[in-house]
Amino acid sequence: MMVNERYHSYILLEPLGDSLPQRRTSRHVHVSCLAYVVLAGLFIASVVLNIVHFVRSTHSPPAPLDDYQQLKLYPLLNESTIPSLSEDFWRSAAVVTTLYSDSYAPAVATLGHSLRLVHTSARLVLLYIPSKVSTEALCIATSSGFVAYPVERIPPPTHSHGMHEQYADQYTKLRLWSLDVLPDPITSLVYVDSDTLVLHNFDELFSLPYTFAAAPDVWLGQRGFTLEFNAGVLFLRPDSRLFNSMLAALEIARYPPGWAEQAFLNQYFATDVLRLPLAYNGNLVIKERTPNVWDSLQGEMRIIHYTMIKPFLSSDGKGMPLDRLEERVRAAAEELRGVYREEVLQWGDMWRETRRVYADRLRECIIR
Numbered sequence: 001m002m003v004n005e006r007y008h009s010y011i012l013l014e015p016l017g018d019s020l021p022q023r024r025t026s027r028h029v030h031v032s033c034l035a036y037v038v039l040a041g042l043f044i045a046s047v048v049l050n051i052v053h054f055v056r057s058t059h060s061p062p063a064p065l066d067d068y069q070q071l072k073l074y075p076l077l078n079e080s081t082i083p084s085l086s087e088d089f090w091r092s093a094a095v096v097t098t099l100y101s102d103s104y105a106p107a108v109a110t111l112g113h114s115l116r117l118v119h120t121s122a123r124l125v126l127l128y129i130p131s132k133v134s135t136e137a138l139c140i141a142t143s144s145g146f147v148a149y150p151v152e153r154i155p156p157p158t159h160s161h162g163m164h165e166q167y168a169d170q171y172t173k174l175r176l177w178s179l180d181v182l183p184d185p186i187t188s189l190v191y192v193d194s195d196t197l198v199l200h201n202f203d204e205l206f207s208l209p210y211t212f213a214a215a216p217d218v219w220l221g222q223r224g225f226t227l228e229f230n231a232g233v234l235f236l237r238p239d240s241r242l243f244n245s246m247l248a249a250l251e252i253a254r255y256p257p258g259w260a261e262q263a264f265l266n267q268y269f270a271t272d273v274l275r276l277p278l279a280y281n282g283n284l285v286i287k288e289r290t291p292n293v294w295d296s297l298q299g300e301m302r303i304i305h306y307t308m309i310k311p312f313l314s315s316d317g318k319g320m321p322l323d324r325l326e327e328r329v330r331a332a333a334e335e336l337r338g339v340y341r342e343e344v345l346q347w348g349d350m351w352r353e354t355r356r357v358y359a360d361r362l363r364e365c366i367i368r
């Protein structure tokens with residue numbers, strides 16, 4: 001009776017089948033089977049979703065520059081749309097580079113010669129930190145036409161822990177914005193790193209209506225072509241008030257300290273930077289990253305930027321005596337699997353020409 005009642009209530013719940021005790025066992029098996037299947041399903045789904053998420057986070061869709069197809073065969077510029085600027089204008093326009101170490105002096109001399117060859121209309125201005133540069137190095141750097149202006153070093157801000165040591169003087173670059181108060185003021189300028197060479201005239205930059213422009217940065221590996229700009233080539237309009245506001249912002253800005261002034265400038269100009277075509281900052285990284293982008297830039301490249309390899313420094317980054325530079329260029333051409341042979345030799349050719357054209361002045365530099 002008791003037994004029957006128990007089975008009775010059971011049957012009410014599941015009024016099926018004939019051999020009840022047997023059914024009960026098989027139902028238990030069913031339920032736990034189902035639970036295992038659901039758990040296993042959840043586990044597999046979670047593994048799959050994690051893999052998908054991981055792959056997605058490491059594989060973004062191809063950037064146009066990584067999937068480069070040379071579709072546009074039009075020139076970069078229409079020359080007839082460039083306004084002609086007065087002689088007055090050009091007096092306050094400058095191409096500016098910097099010298100913070102003797103080791104870059106031959107690079108600045110070579111850069112100056114390359115600017116002369118393309119008949120740049122602007123003044124050539126070299127900012128240097130007097131305590132860091134010898135008279136001899138300054139003499140070499142200015143031999144081809146740069147006019148030197150001493151500037152006070154701007155030290156890295158207090159929160160610079162983790163900054164790459166070679167950028168310790170680079171905050172001095174901010175002085176560019178203060179050049180409107182020189183006795184002979186500069187009101188627009190193109191800044192070029194001293195590890196660059198000019199291949200074509202870029203006077204058109206001075207007609208930009210903007211106050212700040214730079215070309216996007218490029219990295220090897222996953223980072224690739226970025227939205228951040230490279231601070232090796234800049235167009236800007238000096239403005240002391242902006243300079244002061246920048247110095248004030250320097251102490252409160254949050255940005256990765258490793259890349260020093262470049263990271264700060266990216267943070268400071270954030271939404272307000274005009275993107276320049278890559279032809280204005282032919283960063284050697286592009287060649288290794290996406291060779292056909294590099295190839296397509298060749299005809300239009302204004303400025304080549306020796307980021308990956310410095311043909312004027314020893315392989316451990318030291319300065320070279322002038323009479324050993326050619327030997328160094330030949331060795332540098334074979335470094336990094338010879339990827340940059342052509343560009344390194346191109347720098348070597350320009351240096352040889354610089355040395356020949358300014359031979360007398362360079363000799364005086366060394367004798368003094």
Ligand SMILES: *[C@@H]1O[C@H](CO)[C@@H](O)[C@H](O)[C@H]1NC(C)=O
Nearest residue numbers: 074075077078079080081082
């Ligand atoms: C350059 O611009 C001028 C004036 O706007 C135009 O007439 C000419 O066709 C353009 N040339 C090219 C090659 O696009």
